[in-house]
Amino acid sequence: MPSPYTYKTGGALRLKGDGKTRKKKAKAPSAGRPASEVKAPSQPQSGASTHVRGTTKVEQQFEKVQREKLREEVRREARKSHVEKVKSFNTYLERLSDHHDMPKIGPG
Numbered sequence: 001m002p003s004p005y006t007y008k009t010g011g012a013l014r015l016k017g018d019g020k021t022r023k024k025k026a027k028a029p030s031a032g033r034p035a036s037e038v039k040a041p042s043q044p045q046s047g048a049s050t051h052v053r054g055t056t057k058v059e060q061q062f063e064k065v066q067r068e069k070l071r072e073e074v075r076r077e078a079r080k081s082h083v084e085k086v087k088s089f090n091t092y093l094e095r096l097s098d099h100h101d102m103p104k105i106g107p108g
Helices: 057-079 082-095
Strands: none
């Protein structure tokens, strides 16, 4: 019976999405062929489904609200002086639990 430590895995590491179904790059039209014969890469080929998804009204409204919140927060922080920023940071650190404290290592 072989030892469990002698087992070797076969083959190389396979990564997700590393298949043989890679898309080919579109070639630039050659000088010998007229442009009317060359298919544009933006046109979908027959049988191939290309689904372009836009954002919905709800997603647009959500992004708008998020941008407004971010702008308001930036405005609030911009009004603070350095001393106020340090005080607010210290109060934030005081509210954290002891789990986040740096352990004491070494003499001292």
